Amino acid sequence: MSLSHRHRTDPQSAPVVRRRQDGYVMTVFGLMLVPLLLMAGLAVDVGYWYNRASDIQKAADAASLAGVVWLPDMVKAASVAKDVAARNGFDDAAANIVVSVTRSAKSPRRLKVLITDTTVGSFFYKNLGGRNIGLSRTSFAEFVTPVPMGSPRNYFGTGPLLTGNQELLYQSVNPYCTSKVNGDRHQSGHYDPLNADGSTLSSCPAAPSNTDHRTGGYELYIDAKAGRPSAIQVRLYDPRYNESPVEPTPPAGSPSVAADEPCRYVTRWQSFATDLGSVQVVAGPIYYWNGSAYVYLPDGQSVSARYVVRQETVWLCVGPDSKRRSGNEDYTFSLYSPDNTPLDDSDNPLKCSKTFSRDTAFDGYTYLGSRRWNTLCDISTSDATGRYILRVKNAGTTANTADGSNQWGVVAKYAGSTGNGTCDGRTDTLCPRVYGKDAISVFANTAASTASFFLAEIGPEHAGKKLKLELWDPGEGGSTIQIMKPKGTNSFTPVDFTWKVGTGTPATTNTLDVTNSVFNGKLVEITVDLTGYAPPADNEWWQIRYTFTSGTVTDRTTWSARIIGDPVHLTEEN
Ligand SMILES: [Ca+2]
Ligand SMILES: [Ca+2]
Ligand SMILES: [Ca+2]
Ligand SMILES: [Ca+2]
DSSP states (O other): HHHHHHHHTTTTTHHHHHHHHHHHHHHHHHHHHHHHHHHHHHHHHHEEEEEEEEHHHHHHHHHHHHHHHHTTOOHHHHHHHHHHHHHHHHOSSSSTTTEEEESSSOOOOOOOEEEEEEEOOSSSSTTTTOOEEEEEEEEEEOOOOOOOHHHHHEEETTTTTTTOOOEEEEEEEEEOOOOTGGTTTTOOOOOOOGGTTTTOOOOOOOSOOOTTTTTTTTEEEEOOTOOSSOOOEEEEOOOOOOSSSSSSSOOOTOOOOOOOSSEEEEEEEEEETSSSSSSSSSOOOOEEEEEEEOOOOTTTOOOOOOEEEEEEEEEESOHHHHHHOOOOOOOEEEEEESOOOOOGGGGEEEEEEEEEOOOOOOOOBBBBTOEEEEEEEEEEESOOEEEEEEEEEOOOOOOOOOEEEEEEEEEEEETTSTTTOBTTTTTTTHHHHHHHSSEEEEEESSSSEEEEEEEEEEGGGGSSSSSEEEEEEEETTOSSSEEEEEETTEEEEOEEEEEEEEOOOEEESSSSEEEGGTTTTTTTEEEETTTTTOTTTTOOOEEEEEEOOSSSSEEEEEEEEEESSEEEEEOOOO
C-alpha cells in the first residue's frame, strides 16, 4: 500500500504523467489555437463593427435632426443633412459612403436619413478570407410645427360675412390699456380684474405688467404653395379700430337699422337711471333693440355715478369693433417672407407693413358684401414659396381710455380666382391657407345658442402624445364648452379631457361647465390624451363648441394649442 503509494508518488514517474498531460494540453491548445485566435479576432472585429455602427447611428441622428427642420423643402433638407453627416465623418462624396435622405412616407414632417458604409474593414476576418462588410444605420427625425389654429381655409376672422359658410368669429386684438380680464391674453398691457365691471382703469403701465404680454403681437401663417396659379392678395377686413359705422349711417331712433354692413350682436354698456324707471340717454348715437333704447358712451364721455351701468347685448349694424371708451389705438399688420431659418420666426425679412389709425380709409372695394377692406400686399408667383408670417399688434398706447376690442379678419385669395376666391385647405392642395400660430385671439359671436368654431389641426402623427389647450377668459355668460375631435368630413364628437385652473385639482370631463362666468379673467388649462387618435383622412381639424342658454354665443377670448414634447426630436417608424 505504502509502495504503491510511494510508487505513485515516485518522483521519477511523475514527469511521465506530467509530460503526458503537457503533451495533451499542448495538443489541445494547438488544436484550439486557431479557433481561439479566430474568436479573439472576431471579438476585436465585432467590437470595431459595433463602434463603427454606433458612429454611423450618431451621424445619421445628427443629420436627420439638422435636416428635418427644412421640410417641406426637401432639397434643402437633404443638403443640410448630408453636410452634417460629412462633418461627422460620413461624406456622401466618399466612395464607400452612401447618405440617403428621404421624406418619410408616413409624415410630411418626418425625415429619414440612411447612412451606409459599404466597406467596413476588419482586423482578422478579412485576413482569414472574409470580405469587407457593409453597415447601415437609419434615423428618423420629426419636426413638430406649431399647431395650426383657427381656420382650415384661406380666410380667418370674417365673422358672419360668408353667407352659408359663416365663421361666426372675428380675430381680435384689444388696445394695450384694455385689461386682460376682457379676453386678450397677449396684447393687453395689464391685468385689472376690477375693469370687467366697467370701473375706471386703476393703471396702465408703460412696461407691461401682464406677464403673458407678447411684444411681437399675434402671429399667423399664410401658405404660399409652389405652382400657385396667380398672385395671392392678402386682404384685411376692418383692420382699424373704429366703431363708427360705414355708410349708410344707421338712422337714430329707427327700430330697424338698415346697413349694408353685417349686423351682429355686441356687448356694450347699458345705462339706466338709478331708479331704473326710465332710460337715461347719453348724447351720441342711439340704437334700438327689443323696444328699449340703449346707448353707448360716445367719445369723451365717461361713466357717471348717476347711472347704473351694466353690460347688455344689443344688435348693431355697424362695424365689428367694440369701443367702450374714447381712446384710440393704432394697429400694425406686417407680412414677413419665408427665409433660411425656419425654426426662428423672429428674423424673417419684412415683405410689407401697414399701420391703421382710427380714421384710416378703407380701400373702397366691396368684397363679401362689405366695404371695410384694406389690401396689405400681394405675394406674387415669383415671390418665395413657403410659409409667410403675418404679425398683428397694437401700438402700446398708454391712455387709460383705450378700452375695447379691435375685430379684424384676413383673406388670402388668388388674384385670378373667380367668385369670392375662398377655398379649403383640406380638399384643395393649392389653397393659400391662413391660420393662427400657437395662439389666437378671437371674438366669437352669433345669435345662436350653440356654435362650433375651428380650434386646431391635429394630424395623426400626434397619436400617443398629449394635446395641451389653454383657454383664456372663456365662456362668460355661457353654459358649457366642449372640445370636439373630427369624426368625419364634417362631423365632430366631444372628447374627454383633463382641466384645471392655476394650482387647482385637475378634473376630467367632456363638458366644461362655464356658468356664472366662473372663468372670467382665468386661464383654463386642458390636456387631451391622444392615445389611439386616428382622424379621418379628410379632416384633421378640431372644434370648440359653445352652448349658451341665454341664446347668444358671445365671447372675447384667447385660445392656445400645442403638442407636448420637443419640437424637434428623433423618432421611430415601423
Ligand atoms: Ca372676461
Ligand atoms: Ca426665420
Ligand atoms: Ca376693426
Ligand atoms: Ca371672455
